Amino acid sequence: MVDQRMAEQAATPTGSLFLCWQSACVVARRNRGGYSVVELEAERVIPAEPGQFMMVRMEGGPVLPRALSVLRVEGKRVQFFVKDEGLLRARLAGAVPGTSFELRGPYGVPYRRAVDPTRRYLLVGGGSGIAPLHFFWRRHPELVDATAFGLRTRDAAEVLPDTTFVVEELGQGTASARAQALWKPDNGVIACGPREMLLQLARELPSRDAVYMALEERMGCGHGTCQGCVVITRKGTLRLCKDGPLVPLEALPW
Numbered sequence: 001m002v003d004q005r006m007a008e009q010a011a012t013p014t015g016s017l018f019l020c021w022q023s024a025c026v027v028a029r030r031n032r033g034g035y036s037v038v039e040l041e042a043e044r045v046i047p048a049e050p051g052q053f054m055m056v057r058m059e060g061g062p063v064l065p066r067a068l069s070v071l072r073v074e075g076k077r078v079q080f081f082v083k084d085e086g087l088l089r090a091r092l093a094g095a096v097p098g099t100s101f102e103l104r105g106p107y108g109v110p111y112r113r114a115v116d117p118t119r120r121y122l123l124v125g126g127g128s129g130i131a132p133l134h135f136f137w138r139r140h141p142e143l144v145d146a147t148a149f150g151l152r153t154r155d156a157a158e159v160l161p162d163t164t165f166v167v168e169e170l171g172q173g174t175a176s177a178r179a180q181a182l183w184k185p186d187n188g189v190i191a192c193g194p195r196e197m198l199l200q201l202a203r204e205l206p207s208r209d210a211v212y213m214a215l216e217e218r219m220g221c222g223h224g225t226c227q228g229c230v231v232i233t234r235k236g237t238l239r240l241c242k243d244g245p246l247v248p249l250e251a252l253p254w
């Protein structure tokens with residue numbers, strides 16, 4: 001059954017973005033060290049906010065769509081930051097300009113609405129998990145105290161030229177180790193990256209207060225209907241696509 005929010009959204013001018021696919025063509029891409037920034041031009045303006053994601057699929061492809069965080073959006077143009085592996089992401093990473101994909105969304109609660117707005121934040125990102133944090137950092141610099149974005153190789157660190165990374169290959173350690181050094185008691189933390197990185201952070205941060213983790217699960221629909229991304233928290237179950245992807249660390253049984 002169509003719930004209240006879907007009905008409300010469907011009645012807005014952008015409502016059809018919520019339920020319908022639109023075509024989008026690759027217009028540019030940059031590949032470095034196993035990661036890619038891929039820019040697509042869609043048919044309509046994409047009103048995405050930092051922390052939101054799109055469901056993406058190959059045109060006419062037989063597989064379920066995949067969730068990808070928005071790295072940047074400007075009008076009809078949207079950028080994704082992907083690891084060059086897996087069925088869809090490898091296709092995106094190797095796509096020549098003009099190749100078509102299909103997009104639906106944006107979905108998910110924007111980070112700004114999910115976090116305590118009275119704090120400033122340390123952003124901790126690993127690998128492609130940097131995408132939503134990078135968008136948040138550029139869109140809401142007043143809410144950001146510091147960043148710890150980690151990548152393994154120096155080649156990968158060239159993929160986003162305007163960004164400072166902690167590069168493991170250069171002996172700079174990991175994003176979570178850097179986060180310990182940058183942590184301040186009055187600030188919050190927003191983290192997105194591999195599960196091991198999030199678990200390590202959860203173990204090592206001096207406080208759980210205002211710490212938020214972006215979780216990943218396989219998503220079928222992206223808007224709360226299929227129940228494919230349900231996670232169990234201390235406060236009950238939540239659908240990561242609709243109630244997340246950001247979850248307060250206090251709510252996680254970690």
Ligand SMILES: Cc1cc2nc3c(=O)[nH]c(=O)nc-3n(C[C@H](O)[C@H](O)[C@H](O)COP(=O)(O)OP(=O)(O)OC[C@H]3O[C@@H](n4cnc5c(N)ncnc54)[C@H](O)[C@@H]3O)c2cc1C
Binds near residue numbers: 087128129131132
């Ligand atoms: C809200 C959200 C936002 C996300 N944002 C991003 C993002 O910005 N960038 C990004 O890169 N990812 C992102 N992801 C993760 C991404 O959606 C998943 O990794 C998705 O499965 C990628 O689809 P794919 O077709 O490229 O890879 P899949 O083909 O689904 O493969 C996923 C992983 O499984 C491995 N795998 C596949 N088949 C096998 C097999 N038979 N045996 C062993 N391993 C196998 C692949 O190598 C790969 O590492 C996000 C996920 C969520 C939930």
